[in-house]
Amino acid sequence: MFKPNFGASLHIFKVEIGGDAQTTDGTEPSHMHYPDDQNYFRGYEWWLMKEAKKRNPNIKLVGLPWAFPGWIGNGKNWPYDFPDVTAYYVVSWIIGAKQYHDLDIDYVGIWNERAFDATYIKLLRYTLDKSGLERVRIIASDNLWQPIAFQMLRDAELLRVVDVIGAHYPGTLTVEDAVSTGKKLWSSEDYSTFNDEIGGGCWARILNQNYVNGNMTSTISWNLVASYYEQLPFGLEGLMTAKEPWSGNYIVSSPIWITAHTTQFTQPGWFYLKTVGHLEKGGSYVALTDRMGNITIIIETMSHDHSVCIRPPLPKFNVSAQNATFKLDGSFNDLKSLQVWYSKLCTNATKPTLFTKKAAIPVKDGSFTLELNVDEVYTLTTLKTGQKGSYPNPPESQPFPRKYKDDFNVRNPPFSEAPYFADQSGVFEYFTNTSDPGDHVFTLRQVLTQRPITWATDSYQAISVIGDYSWSNVTITCDVYIETPDTGSVFIAARIDQGGSPAYLAKGIFLWVFADGTYKVTADLLGKIILRKGLSGVRARHWHTLTLRVEVRGRVILYFYHLSCFLKFQLFQLAAKIKRRGNPVLDPL
CATH class of the missing domain: 2.60.120.560 (Exo-inulinase; domain 1)
Structure with a gap:
């Protein structure tokens, strides 16, 4: 996932700021269950971010709340009535990331796919700056383009404090108001598709066309790894699958290698060239440069039925085999050859070809021609650092143990989660x-x-x-x-x-x-x-x-x-801490 020049080589990693509530496939614990409670070791996100940074110190980190602990809303299902409290809560998570884990959070969001509040966003910026976190950028609103862009164009202060407009599942399209803000545009949640060959095609198409059609310079997959019970919603919809911690089995799927076509040959800070677009007989191409003499071109020819994402609906289009000629101008006119990496996705019995290095293609007078077939991905680049990382075969898949018991007699910290729950x-x-x-x-x-x-x-x-x-x-x-x-x-x-x-x-x-x-x-x-x-x-x-x-x-x-006499697994689930008064809103399980 994270190691440069190995696999997916991700550039950006977005995590949930746990809020104690269901957020699709489970509950992630908050660092502040209550106002007088702070614990920056709960949950798995801290560990994941540290593991990502170990492998790629330059990876960008993003935090976003999906839910909030109940005390934030003082009994209401709304986080904005007390914006200073909510801002303090979010900023404390960013400070805790640095203080306890030496993690620098680069971007922070507002409230996943829910309403935004301009007053809160401005106060969040103020609280960040007051806490010495001027470098942390704000993304808004992780929902639709139009509402936030419309308001930003009419509120100069809101326009100033929002650094990135993030939309979810934009279908590769943006809106005029978002472009008019002059801000970075991101598809801040996308994909959500089975990691089979069609999922790989979805990912290949949108990674290119989010920029070609919508000027989006970042596309973030939900989710990273399908590491949850398959029977839960959206099973098998990560970039890869690792859903058996009891066996250690994992499956590296096509979206990993489709990601590598872009991420192994570009970096944050590279620039898209203006000469991007659609191919004559279907498909798309983009080109990026580091402005230091390197160029990377990614081409995809995904057909409609082999690149459908779970959302939004995909209009019909046709793709057919074609020859495409590319002309390099300016400083790239003198290039003699380009490195080539290739993938061919299939949905029938034919085995796919994933992220294979091919012979370099010659460039003459700045021009080269490719013979393109359907459902292919090409990367052509001046970089010679690409690599398809090798790894031993994973352990064999095994069903959940037919006999399982747990008495929780472990030495893990008392706030930890129990395995497999x-x-x-x-x-x-x-x-x-x-x-x-x-x-x-x-x-x-x-x-x-x-x-x-x-x-x-x-x-x-x-x-x-x-x-x-x-x-x-x-x-x-x-x-x-x-x-x-x-x-x-x-x-x-x-x-x-x-x-x-x-x-x-x-x-x-x-x-x-x-x-x-x-x-x-x-x-x-x-x-x-x-x-x-x-x-x-x-x-x-x-x-x-x-x-x-x-x-x-x-x-x-x-x-x-009435006495403990037979134990397959011991489950102690309580509704309230003894020291707290009042009846819980949540009944115990």
Whole structure:
């Protein structure tokens, strides 16, 4: 992903500023769950940024909030009523990145794909400058072109403080107002497509045509790596796939090598030449220079059906085989040859050719001609540093272990996430319960007591999932502790059919127990389809062991134990910190 002249060799890396809420495939924890809480080691983004910087010290870092902890909005699902508080929260993340991880954040955004507020943007710039972060640039608004560009042209101060206009899934097009601002234009989120050969074609087409059609000088893929359960939304839609931490298996897909056609032969600070455009019989070409004698030309001939992105809809167009002649002028007129790298994407049984070095092409009197076929990518460059990095075969793919247990008796920091658990709402962290001398010293605890400012449709129940969707017989056993006596509840479930943003609509087999001593079994998370209910004897502030066995023939077997007696994995999920008062907005899982 990050190492120069090896694979994707990425130039820019954008991360989520965790906000404790569901943001497509899971919840990322905030560095400030509460106003008096600061922890700059939660989540995986810090580690990822440091690993990226190890490999490429020049990579640009971008931070963007998708959601915010609930205290920011003081009970409202809105981050702008107290803009100084929100600005302080975001800037504290940037300061923490430097103070605790020696990471310099280069760009910061506003609120992913949601409304922007001009007053907040100006205050964010003021807060950055006051904190000595003048070098950090602001991107707005990570949504549509028109609203932010329209307002910038009518507000001189807003025009001054916004450095980059970022739009999502622009379909390679921009709008006149955005161009008129004179600001850098970025496709600050794009792609979101399966990383098969069609996904590679989508990526090849938009990397070129975002500039040819829309003057966009950066295109950022959502997402980096498909490292989440495939059953969650947008499975297999990263540039590559690494979704089995238990096996170590990963798959390097065509979008990695399509990226290399651009990134290995350009760098931030290079300039697009004005002579870019569309080929006569379909496809496009761009040319870039470092103004130090080097030039790189990228050509793509992606056909419509082999380059469809997930969004927006792609109008019909035709591409056919052609000969294309290029004429180099000015300082490049004297070039004698250009290095050539080549890819051919296929969607049938023919094996694709990905990022292959070919013989240099001669240049005579500044001219050269290429024979171009459909669904090809060429890079022609003066640089000789390109490389298709080699790596050993990854471990074999393995399904999630049929038998898995975890007692959380690890030495990881207490705020860490447990392996293989994927929080879907709420935040679950390791917790060392020093007041319990028994079997429950090391536990997993749900730590939020206030509903976050959500980005997506967020469930009102705290949810963490583990394992894959299975119709085979399954037994789940958990030790649970309900911390809230009046409203507390816990559920365990199997055969869940929804995760991510639609998790609140999930169907499956749900076993619920409540602090008032009742239980119910439902076929949905909303609890409307009740299969059975009655008394369980469960009480708050006591440990109980729940076992749910679901068999293929449809029988559901429930076991209730008041002492921990059989453990496949121990799941300790609490709704509130004991020291905090008041009922949680989030019910415990």
